[in-house]
Amino acid sequence: MTADMRMTWTLGGHGWADCTVESDRAKAELTASYLTSAPEDLLTALARLIAGETEARAQFEAEPTAYRWIFCREGDDSRVRVLELRQGSDHDNKGTEIWSAQLPVDALVRAVIRCFDEVARSYGESSYRSKWGEHFPRIELEALRRLWHARRRRD
Template sequence: MTAVTRLIVGETECRAQFEAEPTAFRWSFYREGTDVWIRLLQLARGSDHDNTGTEIWSTQQNIDAVARAVIRCFDEVAREYGESAYRGKWGEHFPRTELEALRTAWREHRGDWAAPWTPSNP
C-alpha cells in the first residue's frame, strides 16, 4: 500500500517486497503520467538482485485502477477476517494506517489524472 501511495503522490519508481522465506516476491512499480507498469519477480532470496529473479507477472494499468484495486482488496480482507483476526492469520496488525493513507492520497489526487493535457499541465 505504501508503494502505491508513493506513486499516487508523484514518485515514478518504487518497490515492495514480501518475504516467503527463503523465497521473496518483489513488486516493482514504474509510473509515467497516469500509466503504471507493474512487474512481479520471484527471487530465491530477498537480498538477490532483480536480474536473478523470475518474472511471474507484469502488467500496465492506469494509476486510478491500481489504487482502487489495492483499496478494494484490503477493504475486503478487513470485512472478511476482521482486523483482530487478521493478526491471528498473518501475525501482523492490520495495516489500517497505511490503508487510510492510500485512500486519502487517492481521493486527493484522483482529480489530477482527469485533468486534460495543456502546456501548463503536462
C-alpha cells in the same frame, strides 16, 4: 493499456498469506510471511506512486523465496512487474518475472484498496491480527485512500 487488475490476500497458517494478482492476460500466486511488513510495504509503495514518485518497490518474503513488486509510473499510467527471487537479497536481474501489467495508476490503486477492504470485511481486524501475527495495515490503507481520493479530485 490493460485497465483491469484483481488482487486477493488470503491468510493461511499463522504468519502466512497467499496473494493472487491477475489481469485479463495473466495470473500469479505469491506467498508472504509476517517476518516483513509485506502489506504495509505494498500500500506504502503505492502511496509513493500516487504522491508522484516514478518508481516504487515492495517485497514479500516467503522464506527463502521472495516476491518483488516493481512499480514504474509515467504520467497517469503504470507498469507493474512481480519478480520471483530465490533469495530476498538477490538483484532484480536474478529474478524471474511471474506477472506484469500496464494499467492506469488509478486502476492499480483501486484494485489494491478493494483487496484490503475485502480483507478487513472478511476477517475483521482482530481476527486478522490473530491469524497474521501483526495489526491490520489500517494506517497505510487509509493513507493510500486519502492520497488516491485527493488525486482524483484534482484530475
